[in-house]
Amino acid sequence: xxxxxxxxxxxxxxxxxxxxxxxxxxxxxxxxxxxxxxxxxxxxxxxxxxxxxxxxxxxxxxxxxxxxxxxxxxxxxxxxxxxxxxxxxxxxxxxxxxxxxxxxxxxxxxxxxxxxxxxxxxxxxxxxxxxxxxxxxxxxxxxxxxxxxxxxxxxxxxxxxxxxxxxxxxxxxxxxxxxxxxxxxxxxxxxxxxxxxxxxxxxxxxxxxxxxxxxxxxxxxxxxxxxxxxxxxxxxxxxxxxxxxxxxxxxxxxxxxxxxxxxxxxxxxxxxxxxxxxxxxxxxxxxxxxxxxxxxxxxxxxxxxxxxxxxxxxxxxxxxxxxxxxxxxxxxxxxxxxxxxxxxxxxxxxxxxxxxxxxxxxxxxxxxxxxxxxxxxxxxxxxxxxxxxxxxx
Ligand code: AMP
Numbered sequence: 001x002x003x004x005x006x007x008x009x010x011x012x013x014x015x016x017x018x019x020x021x022x023x024x025x026x027x028x029x030x031x032x033x034x035x036x037x038x039x040x041x042x043x044x045x046x047x048x049x050x051x052x053x054x055x056x057x058x059x060x061x062x063x064x065x066x067x068x069x070x071x072x073x074x075x076x077x078x079x080x081x082x083x084x085x086x087x088x089x090x091x092x093x094x095x096x097x098x099x100x101x102x103x104x105x106x107x108x109x110x111x112x113x114x115x116x117x118x119x120x121x122x123x124x125x126x127x128x129x130x131x132x133x134x135x136x137x138x139x140x141x142x143x144x145x146x147x148x149x150x151x152x153x154x155x156x157x158x159x160x161x162x163x164x165x166x167x168x169x170x171x172x173x174x175x176x177x178x179x180x181x182x183x184x185x186x187x188x189x190x191x192x193x194x195x196x197x198x199x200x201x202x203x204x205x206x207x208x209x210x211x212x213x214x215x216x217x218x219x220x221x222x223x224x225x226x227x228x229x230x231x232x233x234x235x236x237x238x239x240x241x242x243x244x245x246x247x248x249x250x251x252x253x254x255x256x257x258x259x260x261x262x263x264x265x266x267x268x269x270x271x272x273x274x275x276x277x278x279x280x281x282x283x284x285x286x287x288x289x290x291x292x293x294x295x296x297x298x299x300x301x302x303x304x305x306x307x308x309x310x311x312x313x314x315x316x317x318x319x320x321x322x323x324x325x326x327x328x329x330x331x332x333x334x335x336x337x338x339x340x341x342x343x344x345x346x347x348x349x350x351x352x353x354x355x356x357x358x359x360x361x362x363x364x365x366x367x368x369x370x371x372x373x374x375x376x377x378x379x380x381x382x383x384x385x386x387x388x389x390x391x392x393x
Contacts, residue, residue, distance in 0.1 A: 001184070001212055002177040004389040005167040007044060007143055012053040016107055018139030019044065020156050020385075021168065022148035022369065023059035023077050023114075032080050037148070040369050042084060044145045044169035045112075049085070054107035056138045057114045058095065058156045060149065061096055066122030074117050088125030089114055095121050096134040104138040106255055119157045121271065132159025145169025147176070148370040150385040161388035168389050171369065178366045179377045183212060186312030191342070193302075194314030195220030196350065199243040200316075204379035209313070210254045217259045217302045218292045219318030219329060224256065226251065226260050233284030235266070237291040259302065263295030265319065265326060272323055294329035302333065309342035315378065317350045330354045338363035347374035 021041045026033040048055055064072040068098075075091055082089040090101035090113045103113050118124045123131025132155040133369075136142065142164040144150070150156050150172060160166070174373040182190070194202060199222050210216060218226060221238040227241045231249040251258060262281055266289045267274035278295045285291050294302075306312060314337055323328035331354060337344050338360040346352055347368035355361045368374040373383055 001180055002105060002173050004170070004173070004386060004390055005392055006173050007047055007167055007169060009392065010141055010165060011165050012048055012051050014052055014109055015140045016054040016104065016138070017048055017141045017143055018058060018136065018160065018164065019048070020142070020144045020146045020160070021057050021059045022146035023057075023074060024061050025077065027061070027076055030076055032076055034083070035080050035368060036058060038077065038081055038084060039257045040171050041169070042297045043087060044143065044171060044292050045081050047170065049087075049110055049112075052109040054109050055112045056062055056104050056107070057112065058118050058135060059115075059146065059183070060119040060124065060156070061117050062119075064117060064119050064310040066119065066125070068116075068120045072117050072119070077197075085086070085112065087112065089306050091114055096131060096138060096312055096343050100138060109341060118154075123155050127153050127159045129159060129162070131155045134158045136163035139164065142166040143169050143386055144389065145171045146385070147172045147368075147373055149373070150370065150383040151373040151376045153384045157385035158388050166389045168386070172386070173368065175228065175368060175373070176377065176383070179374065181367070182311055182313055182343070183378070183380070186212070187343060188213035189305075189309055190311045190313070191215045191217065191305050191309035193254060193312065193314040193319040193337070194216045194222060194316055195239065195304070196328070196348070197221040198240055199225050199247060200240055202316075202375065203243075203246060203363075204381070205315070205375055206250060208380035209378060210250065210257060213257060213313075215259055215305045216254070217305060218259060220316055221299070222316070223294070224291055227281055228257070228336055230267070232281045232391055234291060235285030235287055235289045251265060259305065261294045261298040262301055264291040265293035266291050266327070267326070270320060272325070276325070279313070285389060292323075292326040299329060299332045299336075303336055306333070306336040306340050306342075312337055312340060312344040313344050313378065314344070314351055315348045315375065317354055321350065321354050321392075327354065327357070331358050334358045334360050347371065347378070
């Protein structure tokens with residue numbers, strides 16, 4: 001189903017391979033605070049090393065402004081990466097300048113060179129052909145394994161593919177394949193769960209998912225706008241007034257698939273020590289109060305759909321989960337998804353964070369490493385960095 005060539009389809013022996021990885025990891029006090037993204041690239045990196053390639057690794061980290069900024073250096077990645085690979089990792093102090101050129105040229109099969117942050121060059125985010133050509137000149141084959149940035153049209157994700165044979169790594173291939181399969185041939189019923197702040201960020205996702213899904217369970221700020229459109233009182237809750245029209249059209253077209261909250265946890269302010277109450281949507285949110293989570297009756301209403309799902313796609317928290325106790329609804333849903341026998345896909349930083357917080361991450365079939373890229377695929381849109389890879393014969 002993945003129509004692009006992967007590392008298995010090219011001969012890498014004795015070659016220097018430029019690999020775009022997603023090492024955009026959290027750094028605290030000069031150390032990598034979470035190495036999930038580094039680990040996720042190991043299957044591809046180990047495969048290439050076992051096949052006698054030399055590796056030049058390119059990644060961005062954070063959002064430096066097109067020039068070197070020590071706060072965004074990739075140097076802290078060297079040590080954990082070397083430990084995970086069980087071999088030395090060299091570091092180039094520029095992404096495609098003199099140091100990178102000299103070190104890449106001297107690489108032997110089995111050796112690994114990590115380049116400095118690609119966004120230290122202004123050409124990266126502009127997809128400047130000159131910067132892309134300089135990057136490409138560091139290797140003989142391009143492998144993209146950075147799913148997290150596959151929706152970006154940058155020099156290291158799209159530009160380089162013009163100058164080198166370009167194929168996918170295992171992580172990129174698996175992410176795209178899994179999400180595409182769930183959209184095109186899901187085990188049914190397909191139950192989708194959407195939360196998060198706003199409808200407007202996910203309009204395209206709603207339009208693409210609703211025709212395919214058997215159910216769409218909605219929570220979080222998103223649900224408020226649907227409830228407001230139906231005439232319920234929402235007090236001072238986050239409601240996107242301009243999106244009410246869209247909500248009504250969706251309810252009109254897909255009303256039998258959409259499942260909305262029946263009760264809400266409301267508070268007089270957004271703080272852990274706020275006054276808190278449960279209200280039914282019929283009662284409505286009192287003036288000056290706001291809905292910050294789904295209530296227990298809503299969890300009960302959602303539960304059978306999740307338990308009986310053949311496949312589940314979940315994106316976005318069902319409440320303000322960063323501030324307990326408004327994380328309860330999200331955590332209850334996380335347990336239901338983890339326990340469901342259906343194939344589960346969870347994407348988006350917040351829902352994944354909630355799963356980890358609840359210690360349930362290893363009970364999910366597929367946790368996506370990319371937020372923006374996942375949403376783009378769920379919206380049915382192509383990923384620019386995947387489009388430029390070579391097609392399978
Ligand atoms: P998103 O990036 O669209 O997935 O939105 C995630 C954000 O939505 C989180 O920071 C949540 O705190 C926020 N959120 C979820 N439910 C609500 C709600 N009922 N009111 C306000 N913000 C919410």
